[in-house]
Amino acid sequence: MIRNLKMTDQEIEDLKLASPGSETSLYCQQCRKCIPQCPYNLDIPAIMRSYMSAYGYRNTQQAFHTLADTGISEKTCEDCSSYNVRCVSGFDIKRKITDIARLRLVPEEFLKA
Ligand code: SF4
Numbered sequence: 001m002i003r004n005l006k007m008t009d010q011e012i013e014d015l016k017l018a019s020p021g022s023e024t025s026l027y028c029q030q031c032r033k034c035i036p037q038c039p040y041n042l043d044i045p046a047i048m049r050s051y052m053s054a055y056g057y058r059n060t061q062q063a064f065h066t067l068a069d070t071g072i073s074e075k076t077c078e079d080c081s082s083y084n085v086r087c088v089s090g091f092d093i094k095r096k097i098t099d100i101a102r103l104r105l106v107p108e109e110f111l112k113a
Helices: 009-017 042-054 060-070 093-105
Strands: none
Touching: 042 060, 042 093, 060 093
16 A cells, blocks of 8 residues: 655655646647747757757666757757747747757767766
8 A cells, every 4th residue: 555645855846847838847748839930940849859859868878869850950040030839838939949049059979978
């Protein structure tokens, strides 16, 4: 019989990562509704997978390769004044892309699988 259902702080943080719409949520639904909204037709769901690999699974090597496959540069979104993409999960897409795009500047040998 389970008696102690009190969650640890780490378990609570992990649940927040999975909550759609939360500020800290990492899990993109891969619905692809954002792609037609982007003036540069970026593969935003793939970029969100890269973000999830880096911050959710701490697999920066996977994140690096997923990001590289999208062909984005480290400056993607930063200077785009026409940016107006809305995410069904409430992600701040521009902020997440600007954040994870920095991985393009890191030499691969520094990354962790
Ligand atoms: S709209 Fe949001 S949840 Fe859907 S694919 Fe794009 S980033 Fe992911």
